[in-house]
Amino acid sequence: MEHRKLLLVANTGPEHVGNYLYQAAVSMGIDAAVHHVQLANKGPRWAVAAAWRLDRRPLRLGQYGKSLIERCAQFQPRLVICVGIAPVSRSALLAIRRMGIPVFDYLTDDPWNPRHYARWFLQALRHYDYVFSPRRANLDDLKRHGCPAVSYLPFAYSEDTHLIRDCRTATEDSSGPDIVFVGGADSDRIPFMAGLLQANFSLRLYGGYWERFPATLRNAGGIIPPQEVQRVTASARIALCLVRRANRDGHVMRSLEIPAMGGCMLVESTVEHRGLFGEEGQAVLYFQDIPELIRKARWLLDHPEERQRLRAAVHRRITSGGHTYRDRLCSMLACSALTTDSEAERSHARMGTDR
Known part of the structure; x- marks a missing residue:
């Protein structure tokens, strides 16, 4: 295999997409390095908060850009992939491109979400060589914004972090x-x-800020490591999957992680979810509103054999091929020179209808 160098601009914390892409690159024999985005906010908390209130700006945006340019000069990657709303200014991006290095962005958040909206990032966004979005809802916005190349690229699961090889080993607690x-x-x-709790379901919520709401305070389990997420998902009777509406999501990271972990899914109905999981009852059950959520949750609790069938069906559907972060990385590499012919052929076949 030819020598290949990839620089990721990302957060490689254990639950982040950057980590999964790095794992995938290493598994493919790529010489991969990471320029950690946390460096852009290194400083006193008050200063970080003040800068964030000013146009969602990282505290050390300029310094981070200079360090990234220096890293590119030293490491000489064939490709830079930024993940999400990366702290790379327009001037830094153009400087890297002048070095002959293409720069892609896997845009894991919606930059038009009011929580993420930042003028400095939107100024930079149109200068990426390629933007990949896991949401169909903003593809036209990205094209109108002036991004030269845009493709839909869904989230995935990590074989190292999320995958249970045989979901029959998952037993309900x-x-x-x-x-x-x-x-x-x-x-x-x-x-x-609140609707589920009022209907007397027992519910456990993991993640940030559930303790801030009176309705969910007692059910908050906090932020837990990926290994524990895998355990609670596989052992749950029902694993609930909701999109983030402010992000205009059609699916989320958990949409692919839950099946890999062996969970029985009750899924918010979206076009993207139905494309992933098929018709009602093939691999998951869908709901559109709170009454339907409650009704189908009760049905699943009353039908343990169906829970096991759905658990196996969705695991088989998602893990049978094409939904790992290695697959996603191959799709991005197929749009650059940093790929082998066989990888390019497979990846273009997967992406052909999404451009």
């Missing part, structure tokens, strides 16, 4: 809650949880 949800406490998610 008879003493555990009826329903488990892993994700942040967005305000539009609270009514769903």
Whole structure:
């Protein structure tokens, strides 16, 4: 295999996409390095907070850009992949491109979400060589914004972090809650949880900020490591999957992680979810509102054999091929010179209809 160098601009914490892409690159024999985005906010908390209030700006945006340019000069990657709303200014991005290094962005968040909206990032965004988005809802926005190349690229699962090889080894915890949800406490998610609790379901919520809402305070389990997420998902009777509406999501990271972990899914109905999981009852059950969520959760609790069938069906559907972060990395590499012919052929076949 030819020598290949890839520089990731990312957070490689254990639950982040950057970590999964780095694992995938190493498994493919790519010489991969990471320029950690946390460096852009190194400083006193008050200063970081003040800079963030000013146009969502990282505290050390300029210094980070200079250090990234220096890293590129030293490491000489064939490709730079930024993940999310990366702290790379327009001037830094253009400087890297002048070095002959293409720069891609796997845009894991919606930059038009009011929580993420930052003029400095939008100024830089149109200068990426390629932007990949895991949400169809903003593809046209990205094209209108002036991004030269845009493709839909869904989230995935990590074979190292999420995958249970045989979901028959997943056994439900008879003493555990009826329903488990892993994700942040967005305000539009609270009514769903309040509805389940009012309907007397036992519920456990993992992720940030659930303790801030009176309705979910007692059910908050905090942020837990990936190994524990895998355990609680596999042992839950029902694993709930909600999108983030402010992000215009059609699916989320958990949409692919839950099947790999062997969970029985009750899924918010979206076009993207139905594309992933098929018709109702093939691999998951869908809901569109709180009454339907409650009704289908009760049905699943009353039908343990169906829970096991659905658990196996969705695991088989998602893990049978094409949904790992290695697959996603191959798709991005296929749009650069940093790929082998066989990888390019497979990846273009997967992406052909999404451009």
